[in-house]
Structure formats: C-alpha cells, structure tokens
Amino acid sequence: MVLTNREKMILELLLKTSGKHSALSIASYLQVSVRTVRRDLKNIERLLAPQGLQLVQNKDKSLCIQGANQAVFKLVQELANVQPVDLSAKERKLLLFLKLFQSDESMKMGPLAHDLAISSTTLTSDLDDLSDWTNDFGLTLSRKRGVGIQLIGSERAKRTALANFYLFYFNENLIEAIFQLNHQTLAEDQLVLHYFKANHLIVIDQAMKSNMKTLYAELADSDYISFLIQVCIAVQRYASGHPLQDDDQDESISTEMEALPFVGKIAAIVKNQLRIDLPVQEKAFMVTLLKGSRLQNAESIYFDQVITGKAIKKLIQHVSQALHMDLTNDFSLFQGLMAHLEPSLFRIRKDLASVNPLTKQIKTQYSVLFQIIERSLREVFQSIRFPDDEIAYIVLHFGSALEQRKQKRNIRALVVCPTGIGASKMLASRLKKEMKELYSIKIASIHDMEKLELDQFDLILSTVHLPKQKIPCLFVNPLLSQADIEAIKQVTDRLTGKQGQSLFLTDQEQIQEETGDHSLEQLMDEIDRLQAGIRAIMKTFKVIRPKGAETTQAILQMLLSQAADDSLVSDVSRVLCRLIEREQLAGLGIPGTDMALFHCRDRAVRSLCFRIAHLNEPIELAAMDGGRIPVRNILLLLAPEALHPMEQEVIRTVSSSLVDDRESTLIFASANETTIRAKLEANFYQLLIHKFK
Known part of the structure; x- marks a missing residue:
C-alpha cells in the first residue's frame, strides 16, 4: 500500500x-x-x-x-x-531543525531547500514555525540576505530546544523506538529518528536501568524518556566537538556530583562502552536535568521539604475555598503535588523549560479550574512565576482529586499511561466517571506492563501506541475525548455481548462496591499501621544536649550511636553516609528558624525514630532556600526503607508540624522535651480524628 x-x-x-x-x-x-x-x-x-x-x-x-x-x-x-512515501510536516521541520542544529556555519536557502526536497515557499513557512519554537528557549533563528540561515544561541539552549522538540512532537515515536531497541539487533551507526545513534541509546538506557536503585526513587516514565534523550544529546554533542560553554555551567550543581552517584555511574559506563569521557561540566548539566525530574510514585517522596510542604497545604486551602469543596484532607492530592512541585520549582528557578503537550486542551476543557489554580499559585508562591505548561500539570492533579467518584463497573481495564503521575490519575478518574461499564481500573507504566499477567484484564487503554496485544488495546487521549469514550463503548459492548453474564458484578462484589474499595480487614490494618507509627515516634522521641561534639557529622554520629544502642539502627556508618549525602543534595536548614531537619529512609533503619540535638553554640548550615543559617537544633527523622502509606502520614505530620505556625516553630526550637512531646501528641490526635472520623 x-x-x-x-x-x-x-x-x-x-x-x-x-x-x-x-x-x-x-x-x-x-x-x-x-x-x-x-x-x-x-x-x-x-x-x-x-x-x-x-x-x-x-x-x-x-x-x-x-x-x-x-x-x-x-x-x-x-x-x-505502512511507511508514507513523503515526510510529515513535523518530520520535515525536525530535519530542518537538525541541519541548523548541527551546522556551525550559515546555510543558504537554495541548497537547504534542495537537501530537504521542498520548495523555497515551504522552507520559508517551516522556518517561521521553527523560529517561534526556538525563541521560547532563548535562541535566535538568524536569516540574512546574502549570508544565510543560522541558529544562534548557547549550547545549553540548543540542546534543551532540540530535546523538547522531540518530546513534544515525537514522544510516542521515542517510546516505541526505545522499546524496539531492547528487542532487536541494530547496526551501531543506525540513526533513530534521524539523530540518535542506536548504540548510544541502548548503552545509556541500560546504564540508567541498572543503576536506578542508586536514586531515591524511580523517575516517572515521561521524565525517564526525557532524561535519556537529553543525556544522549549531551554525549553526541560533546563527542562531535560541541561541549558546554563557560556560561552554560552551573557551579552550584557541580559541587553535588558526589552526592548523585547515579550520574557518575552513567558517565563511567559511557566512558567504558562508548569511549567518550565526559568532563565535569557535562555531568553537572545532567545533575541539573535529573533534579528537575518527577518521580515515578508520589509515595516515594520524602515529606522533608517542610517549606514546600507548607506552601502546598496553603495552595490546597486556597483552591478548596475557591471551589467551595474541602480537599485539605486528600493525602493522595498532597502526595501528587509534592512529587510534582519539588522538581517543578527547581525547573522554574533554573529556567529549564518543561513542555506540556496538553496545555491548550487543559486550558479549554478546564478553564475555570485553570484560572483558580493560576490565581492561587500567584498568592502562595509570590516570588515565582509559573508558566502555563507547569500550571496545566498542576490542574491535572486537582482535576484528578475532583473526579474521584465511585461508579458501578463490570469490565476490568488496564491503563497504560507514561505521561506523568497527574495525567494517569486524571485518565483513570475520567474513566471511572464516564465509563460505568468498567468494574476495575489498574494504572501501570510501560515498564510495569511487561511484568503483569494481561489475561486478568479485558481491555488495555493506552495514551501511547503499543505493539499488538493479545487483548483489545485502544489508543486514547489522556483527557478522554468524546470520540475516545465512544470507541471504548464499542469495545465494551462487544466484550459484554461476547462474555455475557461473567462480566457483571456478583452480589458479593456489588456489596464490596457499595462499601468502598477497602474491606474491614484493610481498614483495621490501616488503623493499626497508623497507631504503630505514632507509637514508634512517641517512644523514640528524645531531646539530647550533646557534649564534646562540635561538627554536624560528630553530632549525627552521636545521635545514630544512641539509636543503635536502642536497637533502632543496625548500621550506623551506612545511615550516616545517607544523611550526609542528603545534606549535600540540598540544604536542610529551615529558613526563619534555628533548626535543621536531617532525615533518610534506609534498610538499616528498623523503626521510625525522631530525636532532637540541642546545641549550646550554633553551627552555620545550608538552608532549604539556598542561603545559610545558624542552627541550634538538629532534628533527626529516620524511617525504614519500606514504608506503609499510613507511616508516611506520620512522617508528614512530624515534618509539617515544624512550621505550621509561629507557635509550633518556637515549641520545636525550645529544646523542652515535655512541651514538644505535648505538641506531637496534639498533632497526632488531630491526625487520627481527621483520618478515621
């Protein structure tokens, strides 16, 4: 054909x-x-x-x-x-972009149009569109008569613009290409999507997968792809003689290289297998990209960034008031926003563009919610200007929370959605609201999908094109258009007719639907877990006045040694290293206080543990806002590596209590163990009441 x-x-x-x-x-x-x-x-x-x-x-x-x-x-x-005989408009613009991206000299209109097999009129139109794109990244598409066309700007801006062009226009193609690379043999010099060397993508992809455990948590699918291609662009550009320039370097990040072994290990594998030795500034650039990435699971977030946590609670309050709907106790919403806003704020401060392909549709379909959140963000984060693309992501989180409703369902669906935490939740929520036929909906990433038994599902709904599956598989928009709903209904009608009564709920299943997702046993387990977490914090809490310890490391060593004596920590050296690594990632001093919150989750920690070391003389430490503050109170919050969601709520309650209000801050900085214990008891009492009333 x-x-x-x-x-x-x-x-x-x-x-x-x-x-x-x-x-x-x-x-x-x-x-x-x-x-x-x-x-x-x-x-x-x-x-x-x-x-x-x-x-x-x-x-x-x-x-x-x-x-x-x-x-x-x-x-x-x-x-x-079928492979079309001509190039699509976006593919034609990609080839034009790549020619300008790879050329160090001006290019003439005539030869350029001839190379692309297009007319001068089409070339002019494509250049206009490309100029609009590159301007958003601080690049200039210079067109001078008699001189030619040239892409002007910093190396960092060029790389960012190209990566975002791929992510915006070729995201599905990238996912499919990477999936196929791992299942077939390709020539080393074969190019993927006209630019990426196949062997480079394979080596970097395998390096990331094999060393992902050195990160605090896995990256979201969309950010995994983003980081992968940006590393590949960096490697190929450096190898072709286009290193980052002096004005591209971020000195504040380069000092953190040792704290992020993930990047170091990828660089080592690139050196060994591709014979490309990346300098410090290239690795530092990768660290910047990594710190601006979202995590795979909201549950993986540490509730330690008390400043951001407090701002998110305030944001939820503002939006709740505007909507006349109380979302302040929606812990899932808080988790999702915490997972998204930490890297989002970092990207905005570092001027790292984040392109959201759904922004226009979200602004149209959820215009009122978009305006409310835009206004609330301005009120809460007064010194930060959120671009529309970032606001649209946040709208997805709130939209997900608003659309969580129970519906009677009878088809078991698997949602494969690599567009991010909020998008996957939004799609599942829309399905629950619009598709009463669906009995259960499970969300899985592309990586998780390979591990699942697909026979347990009746239907796969994916926001990206997947290879042919043994059960019906539909490609749908993350916001579930009317056309998608009709297409799904056609399949569900066919499935219902084909399988008959087996798809409908039994009486017992109907009772379970009406009483909610959780059984009595699950609810009692949650109550037990929450109580156990609270008891662990209250039992281990102490205020200590260290003697003879003058450095932060010495104070932490003493606190951990005491915790080991109480059988709370099995490996003091390991946990101490994790705490120091965490401090090097970002400051732990709480601005506006004399406190610093040191924390970690590790397999060497046996139980939740909270302790405070009160110092006679202050120590100057890096703060969470990038400055430095004198610290008199070092707070230590430890947790096992595997945490139940209820135990995570306990940790969140402790960290957010530190800056709830001025009175709370003064209490925790007072070094009065009795007063602090009473404050913790009051906060935990409120947690239990609100959680289970």
Missing part, C-alpha cells in the same frame, strides 16, 4: 471515527483546503477497492468505510506497518 502522510491520516481518522467526519471537517482538522481532501479521497477510494472496501458518503455528507469486518481489520493491520 503506497500512501502519503496526509492520506494515511485521513484513513486512520475515518477508521477511528467512522460516520463522524465530512470532507469539510477533515480539511479543518488537517488545516488544508477541501479540494485537497477530495483529491486525496479519490486516491483512497482506489486503494480501498482491492481490499473489498468502499468509501461511502451518507446523506449528511459524513464519510465512512464499509465492508466486511475482516477486511476492515486487515486494513488496520496494514496501516500500522
């Missing part, structure tokens, strides 16, 4: 939304003339005839493909493997 890109898009559109489109609506969708669409439709008719299919126009001028189901299914399979 020989098709152009536009013809393939029209065919896919007609197959997915049969009877919903006319020539006029297709022309509007593709942004071409109706005459162009009609010309393409004539060619499509000729292609369909040998397949036993025909293109039919209904009385309302809507178009549909008619024929035997087997013939339609065969057409769908063939389309999936």
Whole structure:
C-alpha cells in the first residue's frame, strides 16, 4: 500500500471515527483546503477497492468505510506497518531543525531547500514555525540576505530546544523506538529518528536501568524518556566537538556530583562502552536535568521539604475555598503535588523549560479550574512565576482529586499511561466517571506492563501506541475525548455481548462496591499501621544536649550511636553516609528558624525514630532556600526503607508540624522535651480524628 502522510491520516481518522467526519471537517482538522481532501479521497477510494472496501458518503455528507469486518481489520493491520512515501510536516521541520542544529556555519536557502526536497515557499513557512519554537528557549533563528540561515544561541539552549522538540512532537515515536531497541539487533551507526545513534541509546538506557536503585526513587516514565534523550544529546554533542560553554555551567550543581552517584555511574559506563569521557561540566548539566525530574510514585517522596510542604497545604486551602469543596484532607492530592512541585520549582528557578503537550486542551476543557489554580499559585508562591505548561500539570492533579467518584463497573481495564503521575490519575478518574461499564481500573507504566499477567484484564487503554496485544488495546487521549469514550463503548459492548453474564458484578462484589474499595480487614490494618507509627515516634522521641561534639557529622554520629544502642539502627556508618549525602543534595536548614531537619529512609533503619540535638553554640548550615543559617537544633527523622502509606502520614505530620505556625516553630526550637512531646501528641490526635472520623 503506497500512501502519503496526509492520506494515511485521513484513513486512520475515518477508521477511528467512522460516520463522524465530512470532507469539510477533515480539511479543518488537517488545516488544508477541501479540494485537497477530495483529491486525496479519490486516491483512497482506489486503494480501498482491492481490499473489498468502499468509501461511502451518507446523506449528511459524513464519510465512512464499509465492508466486511475482516477486511476492515486487515486494513488496520496494514496501516500500522505502512511507511508514507513523503515526510510529515513535523518530520520535515525536525530535519530542518537538525541541519541548523548541527551546522556551525550559515546555510543558504537554495541548497537547504534542495537537501530537504521542498520548495523555497515551504522552507520559508517551516522556518517561521521553527523560529517561534526556538525563541521560547532563548535562541535566535538568524536569516540574512546574502549570508544565510543560522541558529544562534548557547549550547545549553540548543540542546534543551532540540530535546523538547522531540518530546513534544515525537514522544510516542521515542517510546516505541526505545522499546524496539531492547528487542532487536541494530547496526551501531543506525540513526533513530534521524539523530540518535542506536548504540548510544541502548548503552545509556541500560546504564540508567541498572543503576536506578542508586536514586531515591524511580523517575516517572515521561521524565525517564526525557532524561535519556537529553543525556544522549549531551554525549553526541560533546563527542562531535560541541561541549558546554563557560556560561552554560552551573557551579552550584557541580559541587553535588558526589552526592548523585547515579550520574557518575552513567558517565563511567559511557566512558567504558562508548569511549567518550565526559568532563565535569557535562555531568553537572545532567545533575541539573535529573533534579528537575518527577518521580515515578508520589509515595516515594520524602515529606522533608517542610517549606514546600507548607506552601502546598496553603495552595490546597486556597483552591478548596475557591471551589467551595474541602480537599485539605486528600493525602493522595498532597502526595501528587509534592512529587510534582519539588522538581517543578527547581525547573522554574533554573529556567529549564518543561513542555506540556496538553496545555491548550487543559486550558479549554478546564478553564475555570485553570484560572483558580493560576490565581492561587500567584498568592502562595509570590516570588515565582509559573508558566502555563507547569500550571496545566498542576490542574491535572486537582482535576484528578475532583473526579474521584465511585461508579458501578463490570469490565476490568488496564491503563497504560507514561505521561506523568497527574495525567494517569486524571485518565483513570475520567474513566471511572464516564465509563460505568468498567468494574476495575489498574494504572501501570510501560515498564510495569511487561511484568503483569494481561489475561486478568479485558481491555488495555493506552495514551501511547503499543505493539499488538493479545487483548483489545485502544489508543486514547489522556483527557478522554468524546470520540475516545465512544470507541471504548464499542469495545465494551462487544466484550459484554461476547462474555455475557461473567462480566457483571456478583452480589458479593456489588456489596464490596457499595462499601468502598477497602474491606474491614484493610481498614483495621490501616488503623493499626497508623497507631504503630505514632507509637514508634512517641517512644523514640528524645531531646539530647550533646557534649564534646562540635561538627554536624560528630553530632549525627552521636545521635545514630544512641539509636543503635536502642536497637533502632543496625548500621550506623551506612545511615550516616545517607544523611550526609542528603545534606549535600540540598540544604536542610529551615529558613526563619534555628533548626535543621536531617532525615533518610534506609534498610538499616528498623523503626521510625525522631530525636532532637540541642546545641549550646550554633553551627552555620545550608538552608532549604539556598542561603545559610545558624542552627541550634538538629532534628533527626529516620524511617525504614519500606514504608506503609499510613507511616508516611506520620512522617508528614512530624515534618509539617515544624512550621505550621509561629507557635509550633518556637515549641520545636525550645529544646523542652515535655512541651514538644505535648505538641506531637496534639498533632497526632488531630491526625487520627481527621483520618478515621
């Protein structure tokens, strides 16, 4: 089957939304003339005839493909493997971008148009679009008569612009390419998506996977792909003689290299296998990218950044007041925002652009919520300006919280969604609201999907194109458009008819649906876990006045040795190293106080533990806001590596209590063990009341 890109898009559109489109609506969708669409439709008719299919126009001028189901299914399979004979507009612009990106000299219009096999008019139009894109990243697309065209800007800006171009326009292609690279043998010099060397992607991908355990938590799928391609761009650019310039370096980050062994190990593997020795500034740039990445699971977040935690609680309060709906006790929302906003704030401060392909749709579909959150962010984070792309991500988190409703369901669905924590929750929430047929919905990343028994599901819904699966698999928009809902209903209707009564809820399952997701046993387990966590904190809490310890490390060593004597820590040296590493990642001093919160989760910690060391003379330490403060109270909060969500709430309660208000801050800084214990008891009492009332 020989098709152009536009013809393939029209065919896919007609197959997915049969009877919903006319020539006029297709022309509007593709942004071409109706005459162009009609010309393409004539060619499509000729292609369909040998397949036993025909293109039919209904009385309302809507178009549909008619024929035997087997013939339609065969057409769908063939389309999936068809490579268009021409380049799509986005692929053409990518090739143009790459030529300018890789050239150190100005390029003439004529030869450039000839190389791309396009007209000068098309080239001018593409350059206009590309100029709008590059301007957002601090780059200039210089076009001078007699001189030529050149991309001007810093090396860092060029890399960031190219990476975001790939993520915005070719995200699905990247995921599919990386998936295929791990399952087939490719030539070393083969290029993926016209730029990435196959062997470079394979080596870096395997290095990341094998060393992911050295991070505090796994990256979200979208940020995993983002970090992978940006590292690959950095490696290839450095190898081609385009290192980062002096003004690209971030000195504050380069000092933290030893605290992030993940980047160091990737660099070592790149050196050994690709023979490319990356200098410190390249590794520091990777650290910056890594610190701006989101985590795979909201539950993986440490509730230690008390300043950010307090701001998030305030943000939830503002939004709750505006919506007249109390979200302040939604711990899942707090977790999701904590997981997102920590790296988000870092990206904004470091001027790292984050492109959100759903921004325009979110602003249209959730305009009121977008405005409320935009206003609330301005009030809470007064010194930070959130771009629309970042606000849109936050809207997804609140939208997810607002759309959590129970519905009677009878189809078991697997949601495969690598677009981030908020997006996956949003899709699941929309499904629960719109699709009453769904009995259960499980969210999985692409990595997790390979480990699941797919036979336990009736349907897969994915926000990216997946290879053919043994059960029905639909590609859907993360915001679940009306067309997606109708497509899902067609499949669920077929499944219900095919499997009959086996898909409907039994009486026992109906009772479970009406009483909620948790059984009595699960609820009692949560109560037990929460009580055990509170008791562990209250039992281990002490205020200590160290003698003879003058350095931070000596004070921590003494606190940990006492914890080991109480059988709370099994390996003092290991936990001490983790605490020091954590301090090097970012300051732990709490601004506006004389306290510093040292914390870690590690397998060498046997129980939750909270202790305070009160010093006679202050020690100057790095603060959470980047400054330095004198510290008289070193707070130590330890937790085992494996934590139940209820135990995480206990930790969050301790850390957020430190700066709840001025009175709380004064109490924890007082070094009065009786007063602090009473404050902890009061806060834990409120936690129990609000959690289980």
